[in-house]
Amino acid sequence: xxxxxxxxxxxxxxxxxxxxxxxxxxxxxxxxxxxxxxxxxxxxxxxxxxxxxxxxxxxxxxxxxxxxxxxxxxxxxxxxxxxxxxxxxxxxxxxxxxxxxxxxxxxxxxxxxxxxxxxxxxxxxxxxxxxxxxxxxxxxxxxxxxxxxx
Numbered sequence: 001x002x003x004x005x006x007x008x009x010x011x012x013x014x015x016x017x018x019x020x021x022x023x024x025x026x027x028x029x030x031x032x033x034x035x036x037x038x039x040x041x042x043x044x045x046x047x048x049x050x051x052x053x054x055x056x057x058x059x060x061x062x063x064x065x066x067x068x069x070x071x072x073x074x075x076x077x078x079x080x081x082x083x084x085x086x087x088x089x090x091x092x093x094x095x096x097x098x099x100x101x102x103x104x105x106x107x108x109x110x111x112x113x114x115x116x117x118x119x120x121x122x123x124x125x126x127x128x129x130x131x132x133x134x135x136x137x138x139x140x141x142x143x144x145x146x147x148x149x150x
Contacts, residue, residue: 002070003039005046005062005112009053016049030095062112068099074113075101095119 010016017036021027024047028036035050046064053059065071078085083103090097100114 001044001066002074003044003046003064003066005048005064005114007048007050007059007062009056009059010049010051011056013049013051020047020049032095035095058109060110060112062114065113065115068115071099071101071113071115078103078111078113090117 008016013034013036017028017031020036020038024038024040026038026040029039030037034052035048037046037048039046046062050059063074065074075085075087078101081103083105086102088098088100088102091100092098093100096116096119098114098116100112102113103111105111
């Protein structure tokens with residue numbers, strides 16, 4: 001079963017963790033010095049916050065697939081939108097290795113469709129030296145990237 005993913009960029013991670021712990025009535029499922037995530041079943045959402053983005057607020061939305069077959073079905077829906085798609089395989093982000101597809105909706109909101117493969121000990125495989133102002137916390141930052149500009 002798929003799960004909605006919401007990633008919010010926050011200024012003060014500790015303050016935000018305290019707020020969302022109260023809102024969700026539980027501790028984060030994953031917690032690091034720059035990131036926290038709640039895997040909630042009611043509502044079924046993967047809700048993440050981090051202090052890694054230059055732009056505060058909504059970082060990106062997504063749909064988390066439970067397996068490769070679900071991710072393939074979501075990819076077909078993304079193709080139907082006719083938006084440019086960026087596919088990443090075995091990519092490292094948010095303390096996980098994942099297969100992903102990125103698109104940007106007409107309002108400029110980045111959408112990530114992904115299937116997490118396993119946990120890793122770092123936020124990304126490597127940290128970029130300089131992050132562009134438009135880079136999101138998880139979105140690729142290379143110049144060829146047209147699907148994740150916000």
